Amino acid sequence: MNYTIHEVANKFGLSTHTLRYYDKEGLMPFIGRTKSGNRVFSEADLNWVKMVCCLKDTGMQIKEIKRYADLCQQGMDTINERKEMLVExxxxxxxxxxxxxxxxxxxxxxxxxxxxxxxxxxMYGDLEKTTF
Incomplete structure (x- = not known):
């Protein structure tokens, strides 16, 4: 099944602008497009969006998520580097x-x-002086 950018945005509580920004920044380099140029997301893409959101929500910077995405695209040769990134x-x-x-x-x-x-x-004495 395929999903539109609006469906994905709703599913993850993001704006379509945010998803487009992530795509523009290279965080989702594999997202397909329709003949008219609209982004189309597969089930596998949803798993990736979930990972991007997880990393972002836990404080990883966009440039580091981009680095992780780039390493993922390079294949199994980068698995140790990806693992180390996630461990850190x-x-x-x-x-x-x-x-x-x-x-x-x-x-x-x-x-x-x-x-x-x-x-x-x-217990503490005058609360006016000890609490805010």
Whole structure:
């Protein structure tokens, strides 16, 4: 089955402009076109768009996604380099997750203070001076 750019945009919560930009930047070099020049996406293309979105959503820069796409096009000779890219990116994602976890704990502690200000004031003293 083939999909239009509008269908793919809706499926991934992207704008058609974003998909065209990704294509223009070389992130989707294999996307087919109809005789009239419209982009057409296959099932395999949807998997690739999903990967591009994953990499972008986890903080990989467009130029690095482009590098990854270029390596994929070069075939199996680049599999080790692609793997290393993903291993390094995974480390960054884990770091981001740890930072988010720490931030969430701080937010949760503030919510707990606001939910029971009397108890918090007994524990911490004057809330006007200790919380925001």
């Amino acid at each position: 990116h995974r480390k960054q994602v884990l770091k981001q997750m740890e930072e988010l976890k720490n931030n969430l704990e701080l937010i949760d502690s503030k919510i707990a203070v606001y939910e029971n200000p009397e108890l918090a004031e007994k």
